[in-house]
Amino acid sequence: MPAPPAFWSRPPDRPGWAARLLAPLGRLYAAGTRRRLSGGRYHDPGVPVVCVGNLSVGGTGKTPTVIALMMHLTSQGWTPHVVTRGYGGRLDGPVRVDPHAHDAGDTGDEPLLIAAFGPVWVSKDRAAGADAAVAAGANIILLDDGFQNPDLKKSLSILVVDARRGFGNGRCLPAGPLREPVEVGVGRADILLAIGTDAERAALVETWPALGALPSVDGRITPLRTGMDWADMRVLAFAGIGHPEKFFDTLRGLGVDLAGTRALSDHAELTPALLRRLQADAAALGAQLVTTEKDAVRLPASMRGQVLTLPVRLEGPDWAVVDGRLPRPPVS
Structure with missing residues (x-):
């Protein structure tokens, strides 16, 4: 996915001439999303389905959210399996991701990363993926990035938002970063997870008042403590994620000597x-190469010893609001 145009990030009240010019196409895109949702199958796999999704394209913190929620549900006695499309992968599925047998070219980078924490199924047909997961022992499904997908009946939909970026100019693709209008998407969501500081979350709701009607869970993305001393390390950082600058800012916050940065497109192929x-x-x-976890899984084996990885995790969410909307996990 190429880097988003700068006008997508403009304030909603000043979207700019390019967004206004493309607004008719944005309305067509929104209408297409609405038609797809109205004609969905909404298959019930027989177990709860928790959707973790967003309204915007690009990085919102969805993958760390899926990982954190998977670990929480496991701690509560559930057996969660993740079902995902596998963006950029060759496999149609349903296929259970095997980190020892598959690479990012097979499954996409995010499924391979999540599979380090629990069972993940790649399936272009989410209903078939959910059925395969249930047959393999799942008693709850985490649907990764399926908020606008009508294949499965959802028990709970969590809307993940980067509180700092919000929804950009508030327009739908290609006029802005949205897959559907904010008010429409919020109407289908059950819980808001706003990732950022208290001030950023307050500003988000002020700009988009419709979010205030949703029960909220707060969180922040923080570097995982691994014992690595990053202070004053001279590094060249590269990242192929939705918003590479967030990764570079995290490194700056750790006190690295950031000799250079290379912002790649989201899911960029790491060619020789x-x-x-x-x-x-x-x-x-005279710098050490550093990248994200998501980029690291796309590295060839010969390069992994030469590139340091900075892992991040979602911290701070109180999942009680999620637990309260789910049944008790079945007794095994």
Whole structure:
């Protein structure tokens, strides 16, 4: 996915001429989403389905949310399996992700990353993926990025929002970053997870008052403590995520000597030519290559010992509001 245009990030009350020019196409896109949802199958797999999704394209913190929620549900006695489309992967599925047998080219990078924490199924047909997961022992499904997908009947939908970025200019693709209008999407959501500081979350609800009607869970993305001393380390950072600058800001917050940054498109292919260029740039700068967990799973095995990874996790959410809307986990 290429880098989003700058006008997507403009304030809703000043979207700019490009957004206004593309607004008719945005309305067509929103109408297409509405038609797809109205004609869905909404298959019931016989177990609760918790959807973790968003309204915007690009990084909102959805993958760390899925990982954190999977770990929480497991601690509560559930046996969660994740079902996901597997963006960028070759497999149609349903296929259970095997980190020892699959690579990011097979499954996409996010499923491979999540599979380190629990069972993940890649399936273009989410209903078939959910049925396969239940047959393999799942008693609850985590639907990754399926908020606008009508294949499955959802028991609970969690809307994940980057509180700092919000919904950009509030327009639908290609006029803005949205898959559907905010008011429409909020009407189908059950819980808001706003990731950011208290001030950022307050500003988000002030700008988008419809969010105030949703029960909310607060969280923040923080670096995982691994014992690595990042202070004053001279690094060249690269990232192919929705918003690479968030990763670079995290490194700055850790006190690294950021010699250079390379912002790649989301899910960018790490070709041999690109990796050679990154290695040459790092050598010229006298810097250590550093990347995200999501990018690291796309690295060839020969490069993984040469690139440091900064893992991040979702911290702070009180999942009681989620637990209160689910049945008790079945006794095994």
